[in-house]
Amino acid sequence: MKIRLIAPFAIALATAAHAHDGHDHAASEAAGKVGAEYMVMEISAEEAAKAPFLRGLALLHNFEYDRAAEAFREAQAADPDFVMAYWGEAMTYNHPLWEQQDREKALEVLARLDGTREGRLAKTRTQREAMWLDAVETLYGKGTKEERDFLYLAKMRALLASDPADIDARAFTGLAILGTAHGGRQIPLYMEAAGLLEPGFMTHEMHPGILHYLIHSYDDPVHAPLGARMAERYALVAPDAGHAQHMVSHIFHALGDWEASERANTLADAVVDRQRAVAGRPPSDCGHYNEWLVYSKLQQGKDASDIISRCRLQAIAAIERGSDQKLGFSAASSYGNIALWNGVVTGNWPEELPITGDGFLLTRFDMATAKLLSNRSDIATASEALGEMRAIAEDIEAALAAEQPLNTYIMPWVTRQLSQGEAVVALASGDTSRGLSLLEAAGAAEANLPEVFGPPPMVMPSYEMLGLHLLEQGRANDAAEAFRKALELAPGRKISVDGLAKAYAAMN
Known part of the structure; x- marks a missing residue:
């Protein structure tokens, strides 16, 4: 088969065109360009159901879950059996890479097809459909979430083995492998997924699922060069899927290519804002894509204060509306992230937010962290902030058990932030030796x-903070080593890059 190659600079040209040619992009959005033209799954359905199903399948591969569910329901309306x-709508309730699953909602979808597993199986029209149905029934069947993830993977391996040319079976099997890495990235599993997905890239180089899941497999600093091939293509495949536009920045971020990351997330945000406008909603300056956009701008030394200021207004509005969930991600939690990053880089720390009650725990933890870091030379205020952080951390742990029992990501990093806080307080007290020792231990624990993919969970990685303090102590060689360790974990961070340059200059 002839493989079409895309030049490395193609995505730069294409994204620039999208950024400056609103008419062409609006036309593509009206056509719903989300990669549906690359969907080749063989299905037995009424003609009117095929197009919405394939569009839903592409959106599912793009993690555009709400839009995918709508498309699948449109297909159901056209062909009720x-x-x-x-199957597709039920799959939208499983978010394996985000440690999220709504089993009850998925089972409600399957029950609309038929009230029993046997009745649903009887409605399958081909053996292949029966295998896909069996897999999703297993995903939401008996056992714990982790147990079901492994049982589902076994079903997907069997589905792929029965037809290795089925590109969607290959894509979803790769994703299922990634979904068994409970508790964070496990390199052997991620490389296993990449090994299974790579043959699909050779035969279907523009398939959104193959591209998406390979990017996830490779979006760490060591493997990111392998993902550059996918990043060249993915944004072109689905120009009207915000998540696809954002996903290519996973590779750019791991490579420390901040200009490309800024461009990708600008486009992702623009896609979402256009969709919000269609729905009669105002644009947003908060949210995941804006967070990565701000981070990439800060790493280039660019001013992100306009985005941060507008997000602050949206955060205050979200706080005034309130929230039933103590851990609910919102404009407030988004503002906490970007305001802290800005404070670390510029020294312009966030003002307090009008939070009352016991909600918005993550934002409150961020604000207490800002209080700690902005008062690193004030022992009384730093100690008070650390006490606040500890109290909020206890509430976060309790809320996780109640609201997000599958989440294994948040608490380890909250704990690491507390450990760094202990080092900050020790340094503020004048106990430099103990403070530096605690920072060294904190950095090693973080490593x-x-x-992780994306911005470091630590507002300022401990090795980076260690390097800054060592520079102040005149220990250039030790500072350089600390900055090198920081850059291994977070390539291209401006503070670490600048600090390493200062350490080298002092050594010479």
Whole structure:
């Protein structure tokens, strides 16, 4: 088969065109360009159900879950007994890489097809449909979430083995492998997924699922160069899927290519804002894509204060509306992230937010962290802030058990932030030796946690903070080593890059 190659600079040209040619992009959005033209799954359905199903399948691969569910329901309306349309909608409630699953909602979808597993199986029109249905029934069947993830993977391996040319079976099997890495990235599993997905890239180089899941497999600093091939293509495949536009920045971020990351997230935010406008909603300056956009701008030394200021207004509005969930992600939690990053880089720390009651725990933890870091030379205020952080951390742990029992990501990093806080207080008290020792231990502990994608969970990684203090002590060689360790974990961070340059200059 002839493989079409895309030049490395193609995505730069394409994204620039999208950024400056609103008419062309608006036309593509009207056509719903989300990668549906690359969907080749063989299905047995009424003709009117095929197009919405394939669009839903592409959106599912793009993690555009709400839009995918709508498309699958459209297919159900056109063909009420079309099993795969219910399979697809049920799949939108499983978010393996986000440690999220709504089993009850998924089972409600399957129950609309038929009230029993046997009745649903009887409606399948091909053996292939029966295998897909069996897999999703297993995903939401008996056992714990972790147990079901492994049982589902076994079903997907069997589905792929029965037809290795089925590109969607290959894509979803790769994703299922990634979904068994409970508790964070496990490199062997991620490389296993990459090994299974790579043959699909050779035969279907523009398939959104193959591209998406390979990017996830490779979005760490060591493997990111392998993901550059996918990043060249993915944004072109689905220009009207905000998540696809954002996903390529996972590779750019791991490579420390901040200009490309800024461009990708600008486009992702623009896609979402256009969709919000269609729905009669105002644009947003908070949210995941804006967070990565601000981070990439700060790493280039650019001013992100306009985005941060507008997000602050949206955060205050979210706080005034209140929240039933103590851990609910909102404009407030988004503002906490970007305001802290800005404070670390510029020294312009966030003002307090009008939070009352016991909600918005993550934002409150961020604000207490800002209080700690902005008062690193004031022992009384730093100690008070650390006490606040500890109290909020206890509430976060309790809320996780109640609201997000599957989440294994938040608490380890909250604990690491507390450990760094102990070092900050020790340094503020004048106990430099103990403070530096605590920072060294904190950095090592952070390095031993599973590799993360995206901005570091620590507002300022401990090795980076250690390097800054060592520079102040005149220990240039030790500072350079600390900055090198920081850059291994977070390539291209401006503070670490600048600090390393200062350490080298002092050594010479």
